[in-house]
Amino acid sequence: MKLTIDTTEKTLTCEIDNQKQVLDLYTKEAFELISLQWVKVGWNQKYSYTFSWLGRPLLQLPEDLIRIQEVIYQVKPDIIIETGVAHGGSLIYYASLFKAMGKGRVVGVDIEIRPHNRKAIEKHQLSSFITLVEGSSTDTSIVDEVKKLVNPGETVLVSLDSCHTKQHVADELEAYCSLVTPGSYIIATDGIMKDLDDVPRGNPEWKWDHPTAAAAEFADRHPEFVLEQPKWPFSESDLTENVTHWPGAWLRRL
Numbered sequence: 001m002k003l004t005i006d007t008t009e010k011t012l013t014c015e016i017d018n019q020k021q022v023l024d025l026y027t028k029e030a031f032e033l034i035s036l037q038w039v040k041v042g043w044n045q046k047y048s049y050t051f052s053w054l055g056r057p058l059l060q061l062p063e064d065l066i067r068i069q070e071v072i073y074q075v076k077p078d079i080i081i082e083t084g085v086a087h088g089g090s091l092i093y094y095a096s097l098f099k100a101m102g103k104g105r106v107v108g109v110d111i112e113i114r115p116h117n118r119k120a121i122e123k124h125q126l127s128s129f130i131t132l133v134e135g136s137s138t139d140t141s142i143v144d145e146v147k148k149l150v151n152p153g154e155t156v157l158v159s160l161d162s163c164h165t166k167q168h169v170a171d172e173l174e175a176y177c178s179l180v181t182p183g184s185y186i187i188a189t190d191g192i193m194k195d196l197d198d199v200p201r202g203n204p205e206w207k208w209d210h211p212t213a214a215a216a217e218f219a220d221r222h223p224e225f226v227l228e229q230p231k232w233p234f235s236e237s238d239l240t241e242n243v244t245h246w247p248g249a250w251l252r253r254l
Helices: 028-044 062-075 089-101 115-123 140-148 166-179 191-195 211-221
Strands: 002-006 011-016 019-024 079-083 105-110 130-134 156-160 185-188 225-227 250-253
Touching: 002 028, 011 028, 019 028, 028 191, 062 089, 062 156, 062 185, 079 089, 079 166, 089 105, 089 130, 105 140, 115 130, 130 140, 140 166, 156 166, 166 185, 166 211, 166 250, 185 211, 191 211, 211 225, 211 250
Parallel strands: 079 105, 079 156, 105 130, 156 185
Antiparallel strands: 002 011, 011 019, 185 250, 225 250
16 A cells, blocks of 8 residues: 655545545545554554553553543443553553542453562552452463452453464453453454554564454354444544554453
């Protein structure tokens, strides 16, 4: 695909397989094409590795953080289970939302929680909202340990942000989907990989080996879940699609 932005003529020309389309630069269609390229270039430049939340590195696109905040406030889960801890920034982010909402707690699962990250998370002023579980997120003993942390009747939201291979995400979806309560979500993050097979830091295998494919196949197998982007609670725009690292990620339990 070839994109040409002409700021003088105010057009965006998109050329695919010798088929050319000229768009008004200031349209929804042009925004979506430019946004995808911005996300790809930003990912390659590690743009999402430049943020922190209340002192902890937070390796997420800010747009995704705002969108999941909208969902958390709508669903009001009692517990968020997140696979993948890294520096703990996401756990602190969710904990801060729960503190503001007056309810909730977070469980973080990772195959390796490095000592300096564990120390920083456990010393944080929001640590009382967080439980850390170390071990493979798909190990049956770890899954059982996590399930024991959920009390009967609690509303549960799950975010999958550990290993992003299609098979691992598929295994995580099967392992944790039963915990998700009706109206809540299990989120297969970082499906942007499917669009990064051709970038310098990408991998050609990502064209098929990515979380979005796992989520789509899971939805086909599980009619109790629907694959859909959550509705925006506020919009004065004609835009409809998230600018995101998480395309095709949101699985809502019916």
